[in-house]
Amino acid sequence: MKFHTKYLTINTTKHREYLNITSEVEATLYESGIREGMILVSAMHITAAVYVNDSESGLIQDIDDWLEELAPFRPDYRHHRTGETNGDSHLKSLLMHHEVIVPVTNGRLDFGPWQQIYYAEFDGQRPKRLIIKVMGE
Amino acid sequence: MKFHTKYLTINTTKHREYLNITSEVEATLYESGIREGMILVSAMHITAAVYVNDSESGLIQDIDDWLEELAPFRPDYRHHRTGETNGDSHLKSLLMHHEVIVPVTNGRLDFGPWQQIYYAEFDGQRPKRLIIKVMGE
Amino acid sequence: MKFHTKYLTINTTKHREYLNITSEVEATLYESGIREGMILVSAMHITAAVYVNDSESGLIQDIDDWLEELAPFRPDYRHHRTGETNGDSHLKSLLMHHEVIVPVTNGRLDFGPWQQIYYAEFDGQRPKRLIIKVMGE
Numbered sequence: 001m002k003f004h005t006k007y008l009t010i011n012t013t014k015h016r017e018y019l020n021i022t023s024e025v026e027a028t029l030y031e032s033g034i035r036e037g038m039i040l041v042s043a044m045h046i047t048a049a050v051y052v053n054d055s056e057s058g059l060i061q062d063i064d065d066w067l068e069e070l071a072p073f074r075p076d077y078r079h080h081r082t083g084e085t086n087g088d089s090h091l092k093s094l095l096m097h098h099e100v101i102v103p104v105t106n107g108r109l110d111f112g113p114w115q116q117i118y119y120a121e122f123d124g125q126r127p128k129r130l131i132i133k134v135m136g137e
Numbered sequence: 138m139k140f141h142t143k144y145l146t147i148n149t150t151k152h153r154e155y156l157n158i159t160s161e162v163e164a165t166l167y168e169s170g171i172r173e174g175m176i177l178v179s180a181m182h183i184t185a186a187v188y189v190n191d192s193e194s195g196l197i198q199d200i201d202d203w204l205e206e207l208a209p210f211r212p213d214y215r216h217h218r219t220g221e222t223n224g225d226s227h228l229k230s231l232l233m234h235h236e237v238i239v240p241v242t243n244g245r246l247d248f249g250p251w252q253q254i255y256y257a258e259f260d261g262q263r264p265k266r267l268i269i270k271v272m273g274e
Numbered sequence: 275m276k277f278h279t280k281y282l283t284i285n286t287t288k289h290r291e292y293l294n295i296t297s298e299v300e301a302t303l304y305e306s307g308i309r310e311g312m313i314l315v316s317a318m319h320i321t322a323a324v325y326v327n328d329s330e331s332g333l334i335q336d337i338d339d340w341l342e343e344l345a346p347f348r349p350d351y352r353h354h355r356t357g358e359t360n361g362d363s364h365l366k367s368l369l370m371h372h373e374v375i376v377p378v379t380n381g382r383l384d385f386g387p388w389q390q391i392y393y394a395e396f397d398g399q400r401p402k403r404l405i406i407k408v409m410g411e
Contacts, residue, residue: 001138001275001411003310005379036140038177038272040312040377044386046327052235053183058215059227066228070207070344078332090333091340094370096231098326101238101375103177103270105142112181112266129386133377135311135410136272137138138275173277174409175314189372190320190364195352199361200368207344233368238375240314240407242279249318249403273409274275 004032004134007044012124018060019119021050021130025102026109028132035107037136042099044131047089047123049096055116067092067122089122096120104136141169141271144181149261155197156256158187158267162239163246165269172244174273179236181268184226184260186233192253204229204259226259233257241273278306278408281318286398292334293393295324295404299376300383302406309381311410316373318405321363321397323370329390341366341396363396370394378410 006028010019025041041050053059068088077087100117103110119130143165147156162178178187190196205225214224237254240247256267280302284293299315315324327333342362351361374391377384393404 003379003410005377005384038270040375042375042377044389046386046388051231053227053231054216056216056219058218059224062214062216062224063228063231066208071340077336079328079330079336081332082330087333087336090327091337094325094327094337097234097371099375101177101179101236103142103179103268105140105270110142110268110270112183114183115181131377131384133312133379133384136140175407188368190368191353193353193356195355196361196364199351199353200365203345203365234371238314238316238373240279240316240405242277242407247279247405247407249320251320252318273277 001137002032002034006132008130009127010119010130011127012121015124016064017121017124020055020116021119022117025117025132029104029134032134034104034134034136037104037134039102039104040099040133041102041117042131044129047086047093048128049093049098049120050100051096051118051120052100052115054114067095071095086123092122138274139169139171143269145267146264147256147267148264149258152261153201154258154261157192157253158256159254162254162269166241166271169271171241171271171273174241176239176241177236177270178239178254179268181266184223184230185265186230186235186257187237188233188255188257189237189252190255191251204232208232223260229259276306276308276411280406282404283401284393284404285401286395289398290338291395291398294329294390295393296391299391299406303378303408306408308378308408308410311378313376313378314373314407315376315391316405318403321360321367322402323367323372323394324374325370325392325394326374326389327392328388341369345369360397366396
């Protein structure tokens with residue numbers, strides 16, 4: 001069994017931002033030489049998410065609005081007693097989840113036609129890390 | 138290490154529908170001959186989900202009502218400028234997630250007493266694909 | 275490829291409770307001797323969750339309030355016609371998800387600085403099981 005681990009550092013220009021990282025994940029797969037297996041793509045921070053969905057700018061804005069509705073910024077989260085102001089970023093991360101598993105078959109991401117991998121930043125403008133771990137043969 | 142990959146095509150009669158696919162996943166495991174490892178069960182579309190929960194018809198209706206409350210159909214999603222009308226289907230998919238990992242021990246799904254695997258369709262009435270990938274020994 | 279499977283039984287004193295299980299997962303990893311791979315940590319019940327986020331008591335209370343807002347206790351869930359009263363516990367479990375995959379590199383949980391693994395109980399005060407399955411080399 002082979003393993004290939006890569007770390008990306010992402011520093012968004014905006015507080016919340018959605019980045020298509022599919023090509024970075026594919027590049028990591030090709031480096032690994034793995035033909036069968038899977039890839040874990042996981043945020044290493046607790047105010048970010050990784051998800052699989054559409055590369056369509058209108059939808060991405062819909063997702064952002066929807067997250068702000070279900071997990072809004074508010075001044076009065078208990079977490080803010082620590083001096084933080086990012087309670088909503090944690091809740092958005094929990095709603096979207098911090099990781100995905102991507103299947104690998106015949107040396108390619110075994111995806112349907114519209115599946116793309118996104119990194120969703122909910123507390124950006126500073127360096128945040130992401131792990132891509134390919135496992136298989 | 139062994140891999141066994143199977144694709145299911147699902148074409149629901151309703152726009153939203155919840156299908157218990159546990160026996161299909163078990164059949165794929167038995168075909169594989171794998172005794173230890175795990176199974177990735179993942180929707181290949183971005184308007185569907187895969188989740189693990191109860192096989193109880195009242196709860197399934199509760200889940201459907203709840204999803205419609207948290208991620209309702211609305212005419213005015215930005216995504217609809219593309220001509221689509223399924224913005225809510227994408228959000229429901231994100232809320233429920235598109236995949237699960239099932240542990241395999243001694244040749245069986247290593248589940249608790251009530252765990253069942255469901256495919257949740259949020260934009261059906263057309264063929265949609267699902268991947269079941271068994272990995273282990 | 276090596277596999278090491280451990281089951282924990284958790285019996286919370288409260289109906290809803292959030293337990294940091296990172297050290298139990300680490301202990302299971304060390305027992306396994308596995309240096310590269312991953313760990314599946316999954317609730318074996320359908321009214322509990324496993325998630326990765328911050329070990330900060332204010333945030334944990336924020337998460338609990340937020341879950342009660344998005345998936346509230348209500349007497350009138352259809353699921354309750356079975357005699358159950360825990361419809362909200364199922365919905366909370368679906369929102370938070372029942373499992374995570376933890377990457378393992380150089381014999382350690384390959385986590386960022388604040389990532390901790392939590393078991394979230396939404397229908398406790400009785401024994402509930404959890405599986406920790408380490409897979410790798």
